[in-house]
Amino acid sequence: MIKEIKPISARTFRKMKENKEKITMLTAYDFSTAKYIDECGVDSILIGDSLGMTILGYDTTLNVTMEDMLIFTKAVSKGVKRAMIIADLPFLSYHISKEQTTLNAGKLIQAGAKAVKLEGASDFILEEVNHLTQSGINVVGHLGFTPQYINTIGGYLIQGKSYENTIKLLDAAKKLEDNGAFAIVLEMVPEESARYISENLSVPTIGIGAGKYCDGQVLVIDDILGKYPGNIPKFVKQYANIKEIMLNAISQYNAEVKNCQFPHKENSFNLTEEEKNKLGYAISK
Numbered sequence: 001m002i003k004e005i006k007p008i009s010a011r012t013f014r015k016m017k018e019n020k021e022k023i024t025m026l027t028a029y030d031f032s033t034a035k036y037i038d039e040c041g042v043d044s045i046l047i048g049d050s051l052g053m054t055i056l057g058y059d060t061t062l063n064v065t066m067e068d069m070l071i072f073t074k075a076v077s078k079g080v081k082r083a084m085i086i087a088d089l090p091f092l093s094y095h096i097s098k099e100q101t102t103l104n105a106g107k108l109i110q111a112g113a114k115a116v117k118l119e120g121a122s123d124f125i126l127e128e129v130n131h132l133t134q135s136g137i138n139v140v141g142h143l144g145f146t147p148q149y150i151n152t153i154g155g156y157l158i159q160g161k162s163y164e165n166t167i168k169l170l171d172a173a174k175k176l177e178d179n180g181a182f183a184i185v186l187e188m189v190p191e192e193s194a195r196y197i198s199e200n201l202s203v204p205t206i207g208i209g210a211g212k213y214c215d216g217q218v219l220v221i222d223d224i225l226g227k228y229p230g231n232i233p234k235f236v237k238q239y240a241n242i243k244e245i246m247l248n249a250i251s252q253y254n255a256e257v258k259n260c261q262f263p264h265k266e267n268s269f270n271l272t273e274e275e276k277n278k279l280g281y282a283i284s285k
């Protein structure tokens with residue numbers, strides 16, 4: 001009997017928080033990785049604009065375009081049956097007008113996302129969140145360290161480090177919730193501040209560098225697999241060393257081709273003895 005797969009929705013997120021069941025999320029940018037993440041039972045896949053660094057090799061997320069996000073969202077959506085697919089709205093794609101924001105978010109939904117994520121909680125952003133939700137588009141907020149604001153923040157700095165700043169973050173999170181966001185990513189926030197925010201919101205918080213009390217956790221797939229060649233933040237746990245596996249395999253391939261050890265017989269196609277003979281190659285014994 002085929003077991004029915006029940007896709008995760010915004011409603012599932014809410015229920016998981018009510019039931020104190022942790023929500024898992026990982027980033028993915030391609031078909032096969034997304035398929036494996038989904039098969040492992042991870043609840044949600046984020047096509048994060050972190051792909052600017054992990055896939056496209058930029059220093060920040062600021063160069064990522066809507067075109068980039070659409071390509072990777074389409075690829076990820078082909079591999080997923082259960083996990084909720086969330087796509088980042090990239091820098092400048094939701095800062096100009098409500099019309100443009102809705103059009104861009106709509107394109108990500110048409111590419112296969114079930115929700116979009118955007119950063120910040122200014123009055124302008126809150127209006128956008130409200131408008132998107134009214135238009136039938138699920139929205140995830142992102143507070144704390146918000147990579148698209150790297151230049152105004154002034155570096156990779158922990159946010160909400162005092163009582164006052166924790167209250168400010170909670171206020172921003174509540175406004176996002178009131179305007180329709182169904183979950184909020186909290187990045188690089190002290191554990192106690194993230195706990196306080198999580199305990200005072202109805203919607204789930206998904207932490208990245210925000211401690212164990214968040215309602216869920218998200219990490220960048222390249223970081224947990226040990227693939228990204230750049231700096232790895234303290235909050236990452238590396239579960240594998242794919243970089244080492246890749247370097248070994250690629251070096252072996254390179255050496256075997258140079259030494260004429262590859263391809264082997266089992267990797268080649270052959271003519272029949274008769275056709276081979278016509279080409280003047282000796283009949284094998």
Ligand code: KIV
Binds near residue numbers: 051208218
């Ligand atoms: O872009 C991304 O991958 C993200 C996560 C780090 C939350 O926003």
